[in-house]
Amino acid sequence: MTDERTIAMERLREQGLGCTRCDLHLSGTHVVWGEGDLHAQVMLIGQGPGEQEAKAGRPFVGPSGEVLNEWLATTGIDRSKLWISNTIKHWATSLNERGRRVNRTPKTSEVQACRIWIEGELTIVAPKILVCIGAPSAQAIIDKKFKITESRGQWFKGPNDEDVIATFHPSYLIRLRAADVAAYDAAWAQVLDDFRAVAERAGELNIDLN
DSSP, X not given: OOOHHHHHHHHHHHHHHTOOXXXXXXXXXXXXXXXXXXXXXXXXXXXXXXXXXHXXXXXXXXXXXXXXHHHHHHTTOOGGGEEXXXXXXXXXXXXXXXXXXXXXXXXXXXXXXXXXXXXXXXHHHOOSEEEEESHHHHHHHTOTTOOHHHHTTOEEEOTTSOEEEEEOOHHHHHHHHHHOHHHHHHHHHHHHHHHHHHHHHHHHTTOOOO
């Protein structure tokens, strides 16, 4: 028997597949919907799908997904017990000097246009803890002026009274590794601290993430 959350999420997803609320739908790539446990008490929200996610139609499956999986494994969090989504559902791109499509940060207008879908997911899943992955996610959920370098690792209240924490996006760590190894090592340690804080808060709320 299909439960009410499954029915509600599938209905929302079907509506989202035909979304034309911003120009990102013109990209010709898959809509990347959230996935995971519909009864999850912890929800991860990234900024948007990358190239591999756009091809697969799933969140965090490319290089950023590999990094995320390592963070979760290191801190004892089972990915299958989470709901994982993004603030936007299409791959946001720009053209580089060679004319190749590359990742870019979502525009505020794109995040606002897509807000209806993340709000719907929050209503259906009803998590107790939100983890914002990257500044655009934190700015969409916590505060539009949120600065991740200043406020990551701190707890805030979400739109439905969830406990919310923000941390760096895997793509930032991937770029940082090539530019500054010392800064990369420090940021990696900070992210692990953030996910350990999530695990600790989950324990306080009797949420099983193992």
